[in-house]
Amino acid sequence: MKKNIGKIMGPVLSAALILSIFGCSGGAKDVTKAAAEETEIQVFIAASLSTVMEKVAAAYNEKHPEVKISFNADSSGTLMTQIEEGYACDVFFSAAKKQMDTLEEDKLLIEGSRKDVVNNQVCVITLKDSGTLVTGLKDIGKASSIALADGSVPVGRYTRQAMVNAGMLEEAEDVSKISTKEISAALGGVEISEQSNVSKVLAAVTEGSSEVGTTYYSDTYGYEDRVEILEKISYDLTGNVIYPIACVKNDEADEAEKAAADDFVKFVTSDEAKAIFEGCYFDTDV
Numbered sequence: 390m391k392k393n394i395g396k397i398m399g400p401v402l403s404a405a406l407i408l409s410i411f412g413c414s415g416g417a418k419d420v421t422k423a424a425a426e427e428t429e430i431q432v433f434i435a436a437s438l439s440t441v442m443e444k445v446a447a448a449y450n451e452k453h454p455e456v457k458i459s460f461n462a463d464s465s466g467t468l469m470t471q472i473e474e475g476y477a478c479d480v481f482f483s484a485a486k487k488q489m490d491t492l493e494e495d496k497l498l499i500e501g502s503r504k505d506v507v508n509n510q511v512c513v514i515t516l517k518d519s520g521t522l523v524t525g526l527k528d529i530g531k532a533s534s535i536a537l538a539d540g541s542v543p544v545g546r547y548t549r550q551a552m553v554n555a556g557m558l559e560e561a562e563d564v565s566k567i568s569t570k571e572i573s574a575a576l577g578g579v580e581i582s583e584q585s586n587v588s589k590v591l592a593a594v595t596e597g598s599s600e601v602g603t604t605y606y607s608d609t610y611g612y613e614d615r616v617e618i619l620e621k622i623s624y625d626l627t628g629n630v631i632y633p634i635a636c637v638k639n640d641e642a643d644e645a646e647k648a649a650a651d652d653f654v655k656f657v658t659s660d661e662a663k664a665i666f667e668g669c670y671f672d673t674d675v
Contacts (some may be wrong), residue, residue, distance in 0.1 A: 393431075393477050428645040429457040430653060431477050433468040435484035435543065435632065436586040437509070437605045441669040442482070448665060449656050456649045464586040466541035472497060472637060479642060479650035482506070482634040482657070484587075484605075485543035489633045499636035502651065504658050507671040509630040510606040511547045513619040514594055523601050525620030527555055530576030536593035536602030537572065537581055540565035543630070544587045548603045551626035591616075605630070607670040631675060634658070 434442050439462045446458050461468065461478075469488040472478050473495065481498075483489045492498050513529060515521045522531040529535060538545030549564040549572070558575050561567055569581045582599050584590045591608050593599040595615055609616050624630075634657055636650050656662055663673040 427455045427457075428643070428649050429459060430479040430646055430650045431459050431461065431639075432480040432482065432650075432653070433461045433463075433472065433478050433637075434482045435465045435468070436462050436588040437484055437544070437608055438462070438482055438632070439588065440610060441607065441666055441671065444665050444669070445657060445662050448661060449653065453649075453652075456653075458653065462588075464538070464542040466543075467585070477639055477641060478637045479639050479646060480634065480654055481637050482632065483543075484509070484630070484632055485546070486631055486633055487543070487546070489635060492637070493635075497638055499638060499651075502654060503633055503635035504654065505631050505633050505675045506658055507632045507666050507673055508675050509632065509671060510624070511544060511551065511603055511622045511627050511630065512606050512609065513601060513603055513622065514591075514609065514616050515601045515619055516594060516597060517615060517617045519600060519617070521600050521619070523619055526551060526603075526622055526626070527557065529601060530579050532579060532600040534580040534582060534599045534601075535576075536584055536590045536599035537569060538584050538587055538590050538603070539569070540567060542584075542586055544590070544603060544605060547627040547630060548622075550628065551622050554626045610669045629675075632671075 442460060465483040465485055465488040468481065469491060472481060472492060481489065481492065489503065493503065513523065513525050515523065523529050537548060540546055540549060546565045549558065549567045552558040553560060553564055558567060558572065569583045573579055573581045582593055584593060587604050587608060590602045591604050594602040595612060606621060609618060634654055636654055666673050
């Protein structure tokens, strides 16, 4: 039996992690009769997609208010684990290919539904007027404290990869296994606050508990008056930050739910949705 994320994890996950928005099932004009019925789909999204996906769902809702979209937002690694453990999920939108690759290898995705949607960029950020001596990644150790996502989180893995490629960390077979303790030692013993997703990294910086942190460029949307981008880390160091989306096998979903999930994925990859992503600092040239 599939586990319902709302019923089982509701007491655990904060309201910020599960966003319920009415309206989804559009984009294509030839929506099936099943998709036009009232239904609900479970959409698991990387935390860095929370803001933009509210906007995407609102646009979708204008055409299809009969479908309720329940968002579960967290790190891609956490969401992947939940899907593997059997939580009910119709659509997965990951911040990295690694987690999607794992689900595809485990045959948990609907064949042919996977699409690359956007690219992002890792940034070193601080509060405006923080007075930090840090200018970017290579001298990030000058900070009194750093907020970093753990290695299971895509932004944490990309940051570690960038540090390896920049010669700041030793080569590793799996950079996601490099601990924050090892990073701290390599940077001269700087205090590192490990966070479980990118939104918590952003919060640590904006609330002032960490002097600097690494987030995505898209996470600075809406924080332009508060956050200063010290460096947009080159793709030469991180590699592309591709966000793939796919429909997930959900044995308990009826035909209306499956059709709505498929139609929503089509909308997310539409030109209308691309304009929304670009407005929130994502790159749709993938």
